Amino acid sequence: MGHWTYTVILILTLLAAAWLQAIPGVNVLNRPRRLGTAMLPGLLFVVWDIVAAQESWWFFDDGRIFGPRILGLPLEEYGFFIVVPICAVLGFEAARVTRAKL
Amino acid sequence: MIYTLGSVLAILISLAIDRWGTRKRLILRLDFWVAYAIIVFFQLLMNGFLTGIPVVTYNPDVIIGLRIVYAPIEDLGFGFGLVLLVLTVWTRLGHGETPRFAAPSQRATLPAAPSIPDDDAQ
Numbered sequence: 001m002g003h004w005t006y007t008v009i010l011i012l013t014l015l016a017a018a019w020l021q022a023i024p025g026v027n028v029l030n031r032p033r034r035l036g037t038a039m040l041p042g043l044l045f046v047v048w049d050i051v052a053a054q055e056s057w058w059f060f061d062d063g064r065i066f067g068p069r070i071l072g073l074p075l076e077e078y079g080f081f082i083v084v085p086i087c088a089v090l091g092f093e094a095a096r097v098t099r100a101k102l
Numbered sequence: 103m104i105y106t107l108g109s110v111l112a113i114l115i116s117l118a119i120d121r122w123g124t125r126k127r128l129i130l131r132l133d134f135w136v137a138y139a140i141i142v143f144f145q146l147l148m149n150g151f152l153t154g155i156p157v158v159t160y161n162p163d164v165i166i167g168l169r170i171v172y173a174p175i176e177d178l179g180f181g182f183g184l185v186l187l188v189l190t191v192w193t194r195l196g197h198g199e200t201p202r203f204a205a206p207s208q209r210a211t212l213p214a215a216p217s218i219p220d221d222d223a224q
Contacts, residue, residue, distance in 0.1 A: 041187035
């Protein structure tokens, strides 16, 4: 998959959870403001990631990302902090709503 | 081992914010742990690909060396911290929420739909 690798992983992760929105009672993707605010704690981790990349605590394979970076982090890594919180909230709401119906 | 330290800090900070920041105490709710069990499975899968292919490589000097599905054990801590923080803020914002963003087609059916309270465990 080459340069697409990280992007494909992000897309597959999002797809793995996105269908949960279709469960009656799961209201996540249609609450953009609430969802956007809930994603803010991810910024803490973004800062940590920027430091980790600068201090060479980890390395991204240039062959598996597209290349553009902001503050040393590949764009895909910022995508991670958009995709993962969305998936987490979808999973939480789906579990909560399903359990409430049992 | 700085990455190990960061991982422990991520867990502690998320626990503190869940307890004193949002005051939702999600970690005392079964809803959270059921969801986390599902989320952690997918986290291991995603992280396994990222570190197994590998898209990302860790400096061996900053991690303790234990690995789970290719990923450093530390990533479990970072993942837990991120998930708990996002979910505790999400839950905090749920108070008095009205379905303002519902699509028009959905809006028509909303009054009939049973509402499931956010704080069923309190």
